[in-house]
Amino acid sequence: MRPVRALGAVIAVMTLAAGCGGSDDDKPADAGKAVTVQAANGAVTVPATPKRIVSLSPTHTETLFAIGAGKQVVAADEYSNHPAQAPKTKLSGFKPNAEAIIGYKPDLVVLSDDMDGIVKSLQKVKIPVLLEPAATKLDDAYDEITDLGLATGHVAEAKKLTDDMRTRIQQTVAAAKGKKLSYYHELDSQLHTVTSKTFIGQVYGLFGMENIADKAEKAAGGYPQLSREYLVKSDPDLIFLADTKIASQTAATVAKRPGWQGLGAVKGGGVIELDDDVASRWGPRLPEFAKAIGDAAQKASA
Missing domain, CATH: 3.40.50.1980 (Nitrogenase molybdenum iron protein domain)
Incomplete structure (x- = not known):
């Protein structure tokens, strides 16, 4: 990866100003029923436990695997290099190709940026899309993990992950005074x-x-x-x-x-x-x- 391109990728994902998906208004998941997640692109109805997820964000790919939804991910973008078993493809989150994404027959697409109007393009063919932008504060990061837990049927695992992250960070800060x-x-x-x-x-x-x-x-x-x-x-x-x-x-x-x-x-x-x-x-x-x-x-x- 060339430095200039990589820097552009870092800045692109870290400076997005759109609000992250909050969890306060999310409807609780019911077994076997669709759920509604409040993402940056509004209220998104997701089928119960989606089985063909496409992730166009390295961060969200990591989260999906960390909360136990890895087996539901059928494709991830070109920069999703962690964990090793992530189904990395040539899909791009910076230059998304709607036709290529649709080819994976996703029942949920997760991304961090609405490049080239990809959200609307996918919504036109009735594919649920969760836009979860780059976090601007720590609470945003935790909220997005919560959103993905709700959307994928892994609510408990998402809570366990965010609780663990909070605890570990707090312990590190306390020890570094x-x-x-x-x-x-x-x-x-x-x-x-x-x-x-x-x-x-x-x-x-x-x-x-x-x-x-x-x-x-x-x-x-x-x-x-x-x-x-x-x-x-x-x-x-x-x-x-x-x-x-x-x-x-x-x-x-x-x-x-x-x-x-x-x-x-x-x-x-x-x-x-x-x-x-x-x-x-x-x-x-x-x-x-x-x-x-x-x-x-x-x-x-x-």
Whole structure:
């Protein structure tokens, strides 16, 4: 995957402004009966326990498998690389092809973005579609998991998952209390990053960290590009690399960048190599992202 394309994919899914599907107005599932889920595209009636689900979102694919609905998924998009058994295909969530999707004869399609009017195209042929956009806060992520649990007949499993995620994240945050730290989160080697306004930034915010990008943003929608001079001058305590896959960045490659050798994070072992996917998705592996931040904070505060 080329860095530029991957960055576009990250920003596309993380900056969607549409409201996430809430669970407050969802009707409880009755055995053998259709259910209604309140998604971003309105009230969606889903057949009882759909058996042919198409997922056009890597995050939602992860969720479906995590709540026990994996066997109901017949196709997933090209970026659905987790878990390994996900039925990854050439379907695209960024350039969706209605005809290709319909070819899988789905009784439910789940996606995070309504690219090219795909929701309406599928609704025209009576296929239920759940639009569950990129989360803008933690509660959005939990609500979407709840929605998918209701839609697939896995309500109890979804609740168990969200309860576990909340507990693990809370425990990680509690264990990481220490001195106030500054950080830089790298999306690509061109120094695109996130501010505290983004979902990713809010996860860091749980740890009380100071984002060096907050003062640099100028109408960049939460995703500014920093200059090398600005970053070196800011000298963050921690550097988190979320481009280890898309750009092959490591602590070693960062140390070789002009002017970076003198950064405290580089000299003190404060460069953390993240899993790009874990750091950009708002699903079941969120606690892993939080754990990586928490471990780095603990080490830096020791």
